[in-house]
Amino acid sequence: MKKFRKFLSRLCLILLVIIVLYFAFEIIKACLVTPRIMEKALKNVTTKVSDLNQWQLNALLAIEDPNFYEHKGVDLRTPGAGLTTITQSLTKVFYFNQFKLGLAKIKQTLIARYVVDKLVTKDDQLTLFLNTIYLGEAKGKAVFGFEHAAKAYYNKRVGNLTEDEYLSIVAMIIAPHNFHIVDCPDANAERTKRIKKVISGDYQPKHLMDLYYGELDEETQKGLPPASYVPSSIKAWCLKSLQSIKVKLKMLFQWLLQLLVTGKYYLENTSR
CATH class of the missing domain: 1.10.287 (Helix Hairpins)
Incomplete structure (x- = not known):
């Protein structure tokens, strides 16, 4: 029995060392490729942080990443922040061909914390997020980025959107198909209304996973992982x-x- 326990302890130690070495290798590899990846990505942007007015910027961060300019790539404390920061979203886009929960989430978190946060400025992160975020489909084509969404759904530049139009796009980020502006107008309008309450301070997220700011009806819930409801x-x-x-x-x-x-x-x- 003692020999078995000793063998089991050594086996666990070996597995732990392998896991640590694996993630260390992935972090080092990410550090080496990040400058090239980011340089290429930033050359193709259509929307910059400066294209948003201050109200638009504040509204986006209040919903998507309230502590964005303060945290170091990961935020598991701020109510309403969820499990994925803007930095982690970019990590998923640029460092994964396929993303599956489990070890991939750990890898995403480590790269966001120790690579992207350290090597990419906050404004560049936000610029890339504005250009790469998936925002549903319009006329059978995928929509990526705020400028594309503004043109696809409202035929406007993002800087010319009304507050309600802009927030309706923000409302789609968490689940583009469930809160689609065209396909699910009622769900989008309801989420936009709740977002307004968060921005105005009339509603304060109660905990980390309070992402929907209240309960959802059965139709809107379909396909969504239970979070704040x-x-x-x-x-x-x-x-x-x-x-x-x-x-x-x-x-x-x-x-x-x-x-x-x-x-x-x-x-x-x-x-x-």
Whole structure:
């Protein structure tokens, strides 16, 4: 038994060393290719941070990455920030051909923290985000970036959008298909309304994963991972389960009460 435990301990240690070496290699490799990747990407941008007015910039960061200019690529503390910062979003775009949760999420987080945050300025990060973010499809073609979205959905330049139009595009970022401006106008309008409350300060995100600022209807929930809400089906199941537990506890209490009364009656009669 002792030999087996010793073997198991060594095996775990070896696996740990392999994992550490793997991620160290990935970080070093990312450091080497980052200057070339970013130089190429920045040459092809159509929208710069300066193309947004201050209100547009503040609104975007308030929803997508409230602590963007303060954190170091990763933020797991700010309410409403979610699990993916703007820096991590860029890491997913530029360092992964295919992204699957698990080890890829750890790799994404490490590269965002120790490579992108250190080698790419915040303004360049934001510029790339404005140009690469996926914003649904229009007329059968994928839409990437704010300038493309402004033209595709409103036939305007991003700087000429009204506040509501701009926020409707921001509303799509979290789930472009569920909050699509054309295909799901009601869901988009509802999310835009909630975003306005966050920006105005009328609503304060309650925790890290408070991304939808309240519950969503069943149709909007489809295809979304539960984050700040409990899907209706789960909520109904929970309520039904709680009601069943309540009934059973009531029956148990009545049975215990009856048992006590019976026991008391029995003791009184036997003592006479």
